[in-house]
Amino acid sequence: MNNKYFCYTYAMIQIQYDNVFAHNINNNSLTEKKLTLSVLRLDELHPIISGNKWFKLKYYLEDAKQNNKDTIATFGGAYSNHIVASAYACKLNNLKSIGIIRGERSKNISATLLQAEECGMQLIFFSRNEFNNKSIIKEKFIENNWYWINEGGYGKLGAKGAAEIFEWIDESYTHIICACGTGTMMAGLIKAAKPNQTIIGISVLKGYNHSNEIKNLLMEEEQEKKFILFNEYHFGGYAKHPEALVDFMKNVWQDYQLPTDIVYTSKLMFASIDLIEKNYFPTNSKILVIHSGGLQGNRSLPVDTLSF
Numbered sequence: 178m179n180n181k182y183f184c185y186t187y188a189m190i191q192i193q194y195d196n197v198f199a200h201n202i203n204n205n206s207l208t209e210k211k212l213t214l215s216v217l218r219l220d221e222l223h224p225i226i227s228g229n230k231w232f233k234l235k236y237y238l239e240d241a242k243q244n245n246k247d248t249i250a251t252f253g254g255a256y257s258n259h260i261v262a263s264a265y266a267c268k269l270n271n272l273k274s275i276g277i278i279r280g281e282r283s284k285n286i287s288a289t290l291l292q293a294e295e296c297g298m299q300l301i302f303f304s305r306n307e308f309n310n311k312s313i314i315k316e317k318f319i320e321n322n323w324y325w326i327n328e329g330g331y332g333k334l335g336a337k338g339a340a341e342i343f344e345w346i347d348e349s350y351t352h353i354i355c356a357c358g359t360g361t362m363m364a365g366l367i368k369a370a371k372p373n374q375t376i377i378g379i380s381v382l383k384g385y386n387h388s389n390e391i392k393n394l395l396m397e398e399e400q401e402k403k404f405i406l407f408n409e410y411h412f413g414g415y416a417k418h419p420e421a422l423v424d425f426m427k428n429v430w431q432d433y434q435l436p437t438d439i440v441y442t443s444k445l446m447f448a449s450i451d452l453i454e455k456n457y458f459p460t461n462s463k464i465l466v467i468h469s470g471g472l473q474g475n476r477s478l479p480v481d482t483l484s485f
């Protein structure tokens with residue numbers, strides 16, 4: 178099943194430091210350093226399974242099939258990219274899907290959950306308290322013989338899939354920057370990185386250190402590889418999007434025609450630009466930002482907040 182679903186177009190947009198960042202940043206040191214910044218547009222992969230989610234899911238689905246499971250069950254919130262991607266990926270793979278959703282079912286469920294239902298996913302709602310105890314929930318459905326995928330696709334098979342993002346990343350990139358939710362994508366990138374490449378993760382969670390979660394997904398020899406986490410770009414916490422962030426997203430769209438989402442990629446772009454401004458990168462660094470998708474989550478904003 179590997180190549181069949183890779184036929185979707187992907188696009189890589191180049192943002193040249195010369196004509197773009199000089200416009201935004203009042204600082205000539207970047208030109209002098211000859212930094213280049215590119216964005217890997219994984220958001221263009223597919224309109225529903227966008228970004229990193231497909232990569233993280235593929236080996237779980239393969240594993241489910243190999244174990245003769247016909248139903249996948251996983252967890253997420255009302256705007257979860259993982260939920261909608263799982264629903265669609267299961268549909269493509271002729272698997273049934275169950276979404277365990279945090280919170281009560283409201284009369285008007287989110288566009289994300291509606292889309293998941295349209296893909297055939299059965300949604301089961303649990304109160305926030307109950308949702309936090311995943312093992313009790315799994316216990317409830319033990320008879321059903323479902324194949325469980327962790328919330329956000331966290332796990333070794335997820336990281337194995339995410340490592341394949343490197344199909345689009347050549348050795349010339351010195352720094353690869355990604356957003357970090359569960360750390361699974363980052364672990365995959367660390368696995369695949371060459372010795373000359375540094376993987377940088379931008380955490381979207383407040384006051385959280387992903388190091389151990391990431392290390393748990395790496396083999397012993399991979400744990401020696403260099404990776405760096407930044408924890409100060411969460412803008413108040415997971416899915417928090419103060420006006421300053423939304424304004425930043427509008428600017429990024431206006432200046433680079435680059436759409437970003439409120440949960441992950443806007444914070445990622447903000448961090449990348451901020452690190453450049455703060456002279457974090459050595460001269461001649463070639464920086465690649467992984468646009469991991471997630472644009473569907475912007476549907477939680479009031480209509481017309483964004484023009485993309």
Ligand SMILES: *Cc1c(COP(=O)(O)O)cnc(C)c1O
Nearest residue numbers: 358359360361362441469470471
């Ligand atoms: C899920 C998601 C992430 C986080 O990936 P992890 O592997 O959980 O760290 C980053 N960006 C987007 C757009 C996502 O949907």
